[in-house]
Amino acid sequence: MTTFFRTMLRTFADTVLDFIYPPTCLACSSHLPNGRERLCRSCWDSIPRVTPTLPLYLESREKVVASGIMSDLISLFVFEKGGAFQHLVHALKYQGFEKIGRELGKQLGERVIELGLQADLLLPVPLHRRKLRERGYNQADAIARGMQMVMKCDLTTDLLRRARFTVSQTTLTLEERKKNMENAFEVVPSRTLMVKGASVIIVDDVLTTGATLISCATALREAGVERVIAASVALAE
Numbered sequence: 001m002t003t004f005f006r007t008m009l010r011t012f013a014d015t016v017l018d019f020i021y022p023p024t025c026l027a028c029s030s031h032l033p034n035g036r037e038r039l040c041r042s043c044w045d046s047i048p049r050v051t052p053t054l055p056l057y058l059e060s061r062e063k064v065v066a067s068g069i070m071s072d073l074i075s076l077f078v079f080e081k082g083g084a085f086q087h088l089v090h091a092l093k094y095q096g097f098e099k100i101g102r103e104l105g106k107q108l109g110e111r112v113i114e115l116g117l118q119a120d121l122l123l124p125v126p127l128h129r130r131k132l133r134e135r136g137y138n139q140a141d142a143i144a145r146g147m148q149m150v151m152k153c154d155l156t157t158d159l160l161r162r163a164r165f166t167v168s169q170t171t172l173t174l175e176e177r178k179k180n181m182e183n184a185f186e187v188v189p190s191r192t193l194m195v196k197g198a199s200v201i202i203v204d205d206v207l208t209t210g211a212t213l214i215s216c217a218t219a220l221r222e223a224g225v226e227r228v229i230a231a232s233v234a235l236a237e
């Protein structure tokens with residue numbers, strides 16, 4: 001089935017479901033007057049926002065920028081355990097609410113524009129093939145698509161791929177795991193010409209250690225990408 005029909009079918013199914021089960025806030029279960037919203041106003045307002053001087057933002061930015069392979073980090077929210085944002089991202093990742101990704105992506109894209117940053121290409125962090133099969137979609141793709149709607153730049157989902165692991169991560173020491181993660185992604189060889197000299201925004205849902213983004217950025221820089229910016233909807237402590 002083409003993506004277009006799948007999206008149409010999902011939109012139709014969402015409308016029918018909203019009619020049968022009136023929407024409630026994903027975090028507090030209160031009734032929502034607007035079917036397109038997923039959180040009530042007070043739950044939205046309870047999510048801490050990322051500001052340029054927030055210590056968590058400065059620490060996270062340092063993690064990705066200090067490596068020298070990324071030039072900036074953009075983020076919107078603070079991920080708190082048990083907080084409203086966790087409910088939102090849980091629904092996005094495990095309950096099929098792909099639309100949430102696009103909505104969050106639009107907000108992230110607007111922030112990029114506000115900051116005056118530009119890029120040639122949006123690149124969602126690839127999801128492991130097994131997880132993609134289970135979930136049916138990559139939440140980072142949905143976020144990047146939302147960003148594309150407002151930024152009007154190119155988006156690619158088949159530039160990076162997860163390199164195959166021959167050893168299971170569980171048998172490795174912490175140091176070996178780090179090393180393993182460093183080479184976790186590779187640029188698809190036939191696509192390297194396309195990215196030479198480009199500036200790319202890599203997109204993820206929640207940034208925790210930054211290891212995934214660093215690994216993606218390393219592969220991109222090795223393939224000749226000029227500038228890599230990290231964009232993550234939320235930062236976790």
Ligand SMILES: [Zn+2]
Binds near residue numbers: 025026029030042043
């Ligand atoms: Zn609520």
